[in-house]
Amino acid sequence: MNKDIERVLYSVEDIQNAAKRIGNQLAEDYADKTPILLSVLKGAILWSVDVMREMDSYVELDFIDVSSYHGGVESAGEITLRTDLTTDVAGRDIIILEDIVDTGRTLKYMIELLHKRGAASVKVASLLDKKEGRVVDVAVDYVGFDVPKAFVVGYGLDYKELYRNLPYVGILKPKIYSEEDSATLNSQE
Template sequence: MGQDLEKILVTEEQIKARQREMAAEIDATYAGKDLLLVGVLKGAVMVMADLARELHNPCGMDWMAVSSYGAGTTSSGVVRIIKDLDCDIKDRNVLIVEDVIDSGLTLSWLVGNLKSRGPASVEICTMVRKPLAFDVELDISCVGFDLPNEFIVGYGLDYAEHYRNLPFIGTLAPHVYQG
């Protein structure tokens, strides 16, 4: 994979250190509360697994998969649930865990959907935020890193279902995606 990568933006060590800090913030915020982590598949798998291991307070975990893309590469504007939660979130504190927030459109829809189910709260935690790509206003309670609006891979983020397993976040060399 070495020749496929252009540069490393966030090292494995930086990710681990920030995960510990984020977990401490979450532990303080939700101390004594019923917390449910909701990971957004597939990208959030790495983030949520590592974050959950750093938490000291008990929490539940569940997963959702949503899509706003049709057969093409641009958003269809219609969000659909591919995999819904397995548990009821009524009166629970829900923390959505994301790998990256780009435009925020799908996540904004997801927050509204989850709030309609009667939870005590719905907050967002993300490893990467791209503030320059935002199309909507989102209140994000916990952010790992703010990165430029570049196409990134690693630590759950993929290109054509590859590179998710990299322990760092980086950019691809142009020859990979320009074909």
Template sequence: MFFESLMVYMHKSIDKVLITEEAIRERLDTVAKQVMEDFQAEELVVVALLKGALVFAADMCRRMPVPLIIETVNVASYHGGTESSGKVKFLDAGMPDVGGKKVLVMDDILDTGLTMDAVIRELLEAGAEEIRSCVLLSKRKQRSVECEADYVAFEIDDEFVVGYGLDYQGLYRNLPYVGVLKV
């Protein structure tokens, strides 16, 4: 009963469903196929940016039939608000071992570009052979830095969204769809 009440509460906080669970599933199949065609690697390192990319990365990894090394990097740029703070904070002590490896960075959303840009620079410094980026969502907006993802599941307008890994103050990540939060 508690779980059902919590889910009803969360759904009431959503202004509209932007991308359905079914649409996400179908699009991830297509994006994973594109990634596999491009990389054609015997081994690939997936670097998922925590915490937002956790759900997206897990679903994508299950769609990629090659040996994968899965790593995570814990970064923050929203710091509890509904807009990027403009500052990327690395919450881990160091970067994963990517020296001489092909890397796919996965994130939930490309907004200002600051997070993806900072992570890619750090991975290059750590010796990655090749880096590509993959995001669930890319906002149609001017970025703070020149940064675009190599693979984009969905392009969206500049709205604050939650669900499927995206959160507001730690909540809503477990929604099976992407929705616009009532503000």
């Protein structure tokens, strides 16, 4: 797998430091509350665990699986709710733990869904923020790293369900994903 990576952007140590920084900040910001940490499957699971470990405070955990990539290298633009959370969010403070915010479509969908269900507040803590890819206006409240416009994998992020187990975040070599994938996805934007 390592041979498929053009270059490493964020090392294991970089990611651990970001998780500690954000986990400590969240614990401070929510010191007198018990927020629900909403981990976005599958990509944010490692990030969620590492951030949660750094929070010396009461939290609850739930999961949601929302996608707009459907296995490709670019957002297809169509949002799919694959797995809904099980917790009643009415009146609760929610922290969405995301692996990457790119176009913002998926995040906007989740924020609107949570507000519709009566959440008291919704904040976002993302490992990566790809501002250059944004097509909708959404705020990321806690950011591990700003990431350049490149296709990144590792530490939960995948390409066709592979590379999630890399301990770092790296740029996938373009030759790994086919021209056919890119042409098809670009026509769906």
